Amino acid sequence: MTTKRAVDVVPGDRIRLASGRELSVTRIEHDFLGVDNLVCFVEDTQQCWFAHAVFVTDDVVTVSPAAPLDTQSHIR
């Protein structure tokens, strides 16, 4: 488990929220809701849809880093 800046999170990362809930990032929306520096991490899979918005300067707990690009084909 590591901590990184939100701006450094990439699709494929699995992050842990303060509540303990974990989110597998499949998509990142930048300038979210028209707000500079706000990003939204979205888990959009066949099992789950969940979104979490943070500022790019926030620290994010990463449970597992993104897999190498050639193994990310399961992420849509």
Next chain:
Amino acid sequence: MGVYDLQVQTLDGGALDLAQFSGRAALVVNVASRCGLTPQYEALQRIHERFEPRGFSVIGVPCNQFGEQEPGSPEEIAAFCSGEYAVTFPLTAKLDVNGPNRHPLYQELTSTPDADGRSGDVQWNFEKFLVSPRGRVVGRFRPATEPESPEVLTAIEAALPATG
């Protein structure tokens, strides 16, 4: 299939047949109690009171898919809405508005594009869908659009049932 052909659960677990809104315009809004946009409840209640006599209702849809900002029980949500914002418009049970368990109501709503031509997923809490008296979705406003903004008020006026 139109919005008013569908049924949802009310916050207290009863059945809400949306057919009861047939002949009226409605603004369907996914709501949350712990969001930065939660103060929009105040304006939503005002437009509900302002237009209700002319055939209009706001319908609130609690949802916990955005930042876990609606984590409470039905009782907690109801107490928050009445205690903090004196909400009198109907609230449904907590629903999924996106993803594999998206409620049929939101399957219907999210097929409608916004002013930029974008349909699909609800972006965040407090996205607004305007439904005509015949149950057709006639407007979509993203979360940052205030309920009393000119574009929303103009669209509501245009959607109200004809009088006389």
